[in-house]
Amino acid sequence: xxxxxxxxxxxxxxxxxxxxxxxxxxxxxxxxxxxxxxxxxxxxxxxxxxxxxxxxxxxxxxxxxxxxxxxxxxxxxxxxxxxxxxxxxxxxxxxxxxxxxxxxxxxxxxxxxxxxxxxxxxxxxxxxxxxxxxxxxxxxxxxxxxxxxxxxxxxxxxxxxxxxxxxxxxxxxxxxxxxxxxxxxxxxxxxxxxxxxxxxxxxxxxxxxxxxxxxxxxxxxxxxxxxxxxxxxxxxxxxxxxxxxxxxxxxxxxxxxxxxxxxxxxxxxxxxxxxxxxxxxxxxxxxxxxxxxxxxxxxxxxxxxxxxxxxxxxxxxxxxxxxxxxxxxxxxxxxxxxxxxxxxxxxxxxxxxxxxxxxxxxxxxxxxxxxxxxxxxxxxxxxxxxxxxxxxxxxxxxxxxxxxxxxxxxxxxxxxxxxxxxxxxxxxxxxxxxxxxxxxxxxxxxxxxxxxxxxxxxxxxxxxxxxxxxxxxxxxxxxxxxxxxxxxxxxxxxxxxxxxxxxxxxxxxxxxxxxxxxxxxxxxxxxxxxxxxxxxxxxxxxxxxxxxxxxxxxxxxxxxxxxxxxxxxxxxxxxxxxxxxxxxxxxxxxxxxxxxxxxxxxxxxxxxxxxxxxxxxxxxxxxxxxxxxxxxxxxxxxxxxxxxxxxxxxxxxxxxxxxxxxxxxxxxxxxxxxxxxxxxxxxxxxxxxxxxxxxx
DNA sequence: CGGGGTGTCT
DNA sequence: AGACACC
Numbered sequence: 001x002x003x004x005x006x007x008x009x010x011x012x013x014x015x016x017x018x019x020x021x022x023x024x025x026x027x028x029x030x031x032x033x034x035x036x037x038x039x040x041x042x043x044x045x046x047x048x049x050x051x052x053x054x055x056x057x058x059x060x061x062x063x064x065x066x067x068x069x070x071x072x073x074x075x076x077x078x079x080x081x082x083x084x085x086x087x088x089x090x091x092x093x094x095x096x097x098x099x100x101x102x103x104x105x106x107x108x109x110x111x112x113x114x115x116x117x118x119x120x121x122x123x124x125x126x127x128x129x130x131x132x133x134x135x136x137x138x139x140x141x142x143x144x145x146x147x148x149x150x151x152x153x154x155x156x157x158x159x160x161x162x163x164x165x166x167x168x169x170x171x172x173x174x175x176x177x178x179x180x181x182x183x184x185x186x187x188x189x190x191x192x193x194x195x196x197x198x199x200x201x202x203x204x205x206x207x208x209x210x211x212x213x214x215x216x217x218x219x220x221x222x223x224x225x226x227x228x229x230x231x232x233x234x235x236x237x238x239x240x241x242x243x244x245x246x247x248x249x250x251x252x253x254x255x256x257x258x259x260x261x262x263x264x265x266x267x268x269x270x271x272x273x274x275x276x277x278x279x280x281x282x283x284x285x286x287x288x289x290x291x292x293x294x295x296x297x298x299x300x301x302x303x304x305x306x307x308x309x310x311x312x313x314x315x316x317x318x319x320x321x322x323x324x325x326x327x328x329x330x331x332x333x334x335x336x337x338x339x340x341x342x343x344x345x346x347x348x349x350x351x352x353x354x355x356x357x358x359x360x361x362x363x364x365x366x367x368x369x370x371x372x373x374x375x376x377x378x379x380x381x382x383x384x385x386x387x388x389x390x391x392x393x394x395x396x397x398x399x400x401x402x403x404x405x406x407x408x409x410x411x412x413x414x415x416x417x418x419x420x421x422x423x424x425x426x427x428x429x430x431x432x433x434x435x436x437x438x439x440x441x442x443x444x445x446x447x448x449x450x451x452x453x454x455x456x457x458x459x460x461x462x463x464x465x466x467x468x469x470x471x472x473x474x475x476x477x478x479x480x481x482x483x484x485x486x487x488x489x490x491x492x493x494x495x496x497x498x499x500x501x502x503x504x505x506x507x508x509x510x511x512x513x514x515x516x517x518x519x520x521x522x523x524x525x526x527x528x529x530x531x532x533x534x535x536x537x538x539x540x541x542x543x544x545x546x547x548x549x550x551x552x553x554x555x556x557x558x559x560x561x562x563x564x565x566x567x568x569x570x571x572x573x574x575x576x577x578x579x580x581x582x583x584x585x586x587x588x589x590x591x592x593x594x595x596x597x598x599x600x601x602x603x604x605x606x607x608x609x610x611x612x613x614x615x616x617x618x619x620x621x622x623x624x625x626x627x628x629x630x631x632x633x634x635x636x637x638x639x640x641x642x643x644x645x646x647x648x649x650x651x652x653x654x655x656x657x658x659x660x661x662x663x664x665x666x667x668x669x670x671x672x673x674x675x676x677x678x679x680x681x682x683x684x685x686x687x688x689x690x691x692x693x694x695x696x
Numbered sequence: 697c698g699g700g701g702t703g704t705c706t
Numbered sequence: 707a708g709a710c711a712c713c
């Protein structure tokens with residue numbers, strides 16, 4: 001069987017046209033021969049995306065070297081900065097060294113990037129619904145159908161031309177008439193890039209080829225704001241030019257390492273390596289896929305992304321080692337996440353908490369997570385009006401999950417916390433309040449994966465090229481083929497979606513795992529009177545008992561715990577240099593507005609370095625009875641926290657007071673995070689799924 | 697190694 | 707349910 005492959009391996013295997021597996025034949029009426037012999041796939045990649053967004057937000061940044069910073073690294077920079085040696089993922093210190101005039105903006109809040117990202121996807125979708133997102137700044141698009149239509153309309157055969165560059169073809173020596181589909185694809189790409197620039201003000205690159213792998217590889221060949229076509233005859237060239245296997249999309253760090261251990265380093269190495277041997281290490285399917293990739297073969301379809309499958313929020317930091325900080329951080333993350341979730345309009349059925357522990361070795365992965373179902377009662381609150389309560393109860397759930405991973409009675413050291421909502425259900429139908437009704441609509445549905453039909457592989461599949469939407473199960477961009485742009489027809493055309501998902505409604509399924517993770521209420525106020533500062537009382541009272549206890553305990557253990565609890569005390573003195581000043585003048589401003597992590601400045605409490613933190617009328621020692629919560633602590637919440645959590649919090653608050661330690665408190669009022677959303681919208685309801693695409 | 701996200705394999 | 711891999 002191997003001989004077979006080697007046979008045509010080197011030529012343009014992408015053909016696939018060979019077997020019209022399409023089976024279409026049976027089709028009635030049919031678009032018979034419409035199944036294109038090969039697809040036309042576009043890949044769009046926005047130029048230094050985050051930096052572009054920041055420059056749009058603040059045009060003054062256009063004429064200065066700009067770096068977008070997240071924690072200690074520059075995640076991207078504009079071309080001015082790149083010209084001075086600033087590269088992606090460079091540490092801030094290295095970047096400043098290379099380019100002292102570098103202007104920095106904090107890019108930890110992804111809100112604006114996310115919004116702009118969806119606008120781009122939406123715009124592309126208005127031309128053709130087959131758009132797949134890859135991260136925030138890349139989109140694949142299958143324009144095979146558009147091309148075929150234009151092809152039919154094109155009378156003269158000799159009138160084709162390429163827009164933009166053609167890979168490995170110096171000038172216009174490439175004869176477009178030999179590649180009419182790709183030529184037409186290049187015109188579509190040019191038109192779309194122009195639309196993106198005209199309507200959204202963003203520039204980017206595009207690659208035009210016969211599959212996603214190739215389109216992505218070729219899109220980056222001419223960098224800023226250009227587009228490139230890859231002809232089949234040059235597939236071998238582009239693959240061969242890759243400097244290493246790691247450069248092949250689909251081959252990540254781990255895979256590259258494994259391959260290297262087999263002595264495979266270059267694309268060529270893998271191309272000639274026996275499939276059988278490869279299969280021993282990776283298994284048949286993966287081995288074949290890897291082989292295909294280095295040959296430039298990729299039959300994976302462009303799968304419409306639709307609305308996100310999950311919403312998450314996370315923060316990383318140098319060190320977090322107290323339960324109190326954990327509670328606060330989780331509350332902060334949840335506040336913004338719940339707000340986003342509400343705007344989304346769907347209702348999450350699953351909650352997940354992820355952490356990363358500090359470990360000298362393997363510092364960079366090792367994430368652990370625990371998840372559990374979200375009781376319907378909470379789900380409702382998220383979307384309907386009173387988010388506050390939802391947050392409070394979710395914090396409680398989160399802490400229970402936290403306890404499953406971390407023994408807070410022992411030392412721990414976290415470097416990241418992530419909260420995530422998934423299993424998002426479209427609202428719509430009532431959710432049975434009471435369990436009784438056994439309304440079980442099978443609700444099959446996982447809309448996503450239009451499972452590929454079995455078999456078939458190697459080389460591009462022509463299969464769903466033409467009638468794609470008709471035969472597949474996918475969630476389907478409605479409005480069958482929109483084809484002609486011009487849209488106009490209201491909603492449907494310009495948005496093309498309707499991710500409806502069969503409203504569901506399970507009856508209570510709160511059962512599942514997390515037995516006790518669900519309901520709040522109980523856990524009466526174990527120590528509602530002695531809440532730890534900074535912890536929203538509402539939150540506290542709902543926290544798992546154990547946590548409550550823990551948070552409160554130090555109060556009693558007092559002197560003993562003083563030791564290892566002090567960890568946070570060592571903080572350096574205010575490390576924020578300049579307060580954010582908006583870039584007023586080009587050159588030197590450095591926007592250090594770090595809302596970053598741990599060091600947030602409470603504003604309300606404690607002036608900059610102050611001693612206080614206490615309300616003034618407190619005694620140096622905690623008094624079980626009159627202990628006040630820090631301004632942002634809602635007693636009610638506190639009381640619902642698990643007892644041990646309460647205890648630990650108490651103890652830590654006490655520590656802070658006694659030591660005059662930093663106020664690492666959250667803002668009062670439940671710590672909403674996001675900045676101002678202008679929306680005055682109160683309506684709450686009327687959420688529509690297209691918010692991801694709406695200009696807002 | 698940022699902040700998100702998605703999909704696959706156990 | 708959770709770890710991994712990849713972008």
